[in-house]
């Protein structure tokens with residue numbers, strides 16, 4: 001991790017570069033030189049600060065963004081309902097600021113891969129910075145399809161995943177990859193990508209997840225999924241309500257995010273029928289099922 005997390009005694013969080021040696025706010029100044037994560041520090045005004053290792057959640061929350069990112073609640077649904085697992089290959093569009101990409105890359109791990117398409121170069125470059133900070137791409141890693149003055153590609157460090165490939169492209173025009181495990185779409189017209197997703201997905205285990213803010217978009221997406229032979233189509237919305245617990249009692253927080261969007265999940269429906277004679281041959285060879 002190239003960052004460290006400082007939390008003051010009110011719970012206010014500061015994501016700092018590893019080499020920052022002093023920090024100050026209205027609760028005082030703390031000296032961070034040679035202090036290890038996992039320590040309590042006293043400011044010159046006598047207040048406690050906690051130095052911690054940041055989690056992915058802390059980092060994504062504070063990262064640079066040019067467009068709206070998916071919220072963890074929706075990312076959680078995508079990861080779990082699609083059953084995205086270690087070693088899988090995921091195609092994603094659009095990259096945006098890379099928040100979803102970060103969680104996808106961590107879910108598929110070192111043996112897996114995330115290929116992420118973005119049609120706007122300026123967004124892809126911001127995402128590259130965010131992904132590089134987490135060692136998911138090398139610093140300055142080439143973005144396929146992007147013409148830029150040669151950037152210097154950083155070295156891979158041992159503890160990084162480096163499993164993300166960025167591409168510039170309009171996915172409504174096609175997906176180049178084949179035998180993909182999961183396609184994830186967070187863009188305005190996903191129904192225009194469904195046919196390409198079908199071609200890209202593995203026929204035995206291919207899944208698709210679509211995030212859209214409007215119900216009309218969800219409906220059009222479901223129609224396209226049905227037309228192109230997907231099964232187990234499910235549309236959900238995820239609402240998260242915090243519960244406030246105090247000495248007085250426990251109750252739902254009066255503040256909550258009312259709406260972000262709908263998530264449509266589906267999987268590829270096998271189409272080729274095995275003929276009766278072939279099935280018998282198979283049974284013979286395998287000794288029956």
Ligand SMILES: C[S@@+](CC[C@H](N)C(=O)[O-])C[C@H]1O[C@@H](n2cnc3c(N)ncnc32)[C@H](O)[C@@H]1O
Nearest residue numbers: 069070094096097098099100119170171186187
């Ligand atoms: C809402 S943002 C995605 C945010 C991202 N999921 C995140 O968590 O950071 C949608 C992105 O899709 C891109 N986009 C829209 N249509 C596209 C297309 N046809 N092909 C590739 N990218 C597209 C946009 O430029 C934008 O960056």
